[in-house]
Amino acid sequence: MPERPELDYIAPILDAALRGQVIDALVVDDPVVLRVAVPGDARALLAGRRIRGLSRRGHFLLVALEGDPPLELAIHPMLAGRFTLDAPGSGGTRATCLRLCLGDGRELRYRDSKQMGKVYLLHPNQRESVPGLGQVGVDVLSPAFDFPTFQALANKRRDQVKLFLLDKGALDSLGNAYADEALHAAGVHPKARVRELDEAALRRLHQAIIDTVGQACAEVARRKPPIDEKLRDFLEVRNRKGEACPRCGEKIRVTGVRGHDAFFCPRCQPDNKGRGFVDWRKAAEAGG
Ligand SMILES: [Zn+2]
Structure with a gap:
């Protein structure tokens, strides 16, 4: 959290609310x-600056x-990172890491109960120095993400399919949740090597990526949750260990x-190579 469906939802909301606002502190x-990443004190560098706009880039x-x-x-x-836009004088929220205090009294707050997220202050030409920010792969919801493009990307991979789906430099973009959902929809085991997938499996996976990410974006947009809410109740496998497959x-x-x-x-x-499962018959043979 958040992944692309959440970020695609909140970025335009925050852009409309904050574009043109001056940061007081x-x-x-x-x-x-x-x-x-730039010389100087972050507080001094930001005070008095006007916000030009907010957008999503990869998972940033x-x-x-x-x-x-x-x-x-x-x-x-x-x-665990979340954003809130708080009215003047509203009380502090737990796990707030960073606040942009705006000229009109509102605050854009970044909260992160796990402190795993990162906030980089940088010059735009320094993006390459930040993992996942410099190179962003093909937009999986754009016409450019056609099957030949996906197949060409897959043909270069030697890794496990879940790692391929998580590579933001290849695909823009899936995180853990939507990678799991797309693999489930396609019937592909997460540990399968990309080169083990035949064309039929790659075609199913290509369509499943478009469908799962696209439908999640549409669902979040339709239900309009508060921007700090994680709307994931429609996921079929993610965080559902022990539950019945729908x-x-x-x-x-x-x-x-x-x-x-x-x-x-x-x-x-199904895992055709049996990875992750103990084959007791073979284990017994090996043990003599
Ligand atoms: Zn099932």
């Missing part, structure tokens, strides 16, 4: 999240600032893929 409540929320030199805040909310009834399991957890249905997403 930056208040850093928890310096752990802040990374300053970008706050573009006017002034010389032009600067931007690139906020990567990771697991497609087949089998119990959903969780496995690890290079440090990422992956929720999947063992019946809808």
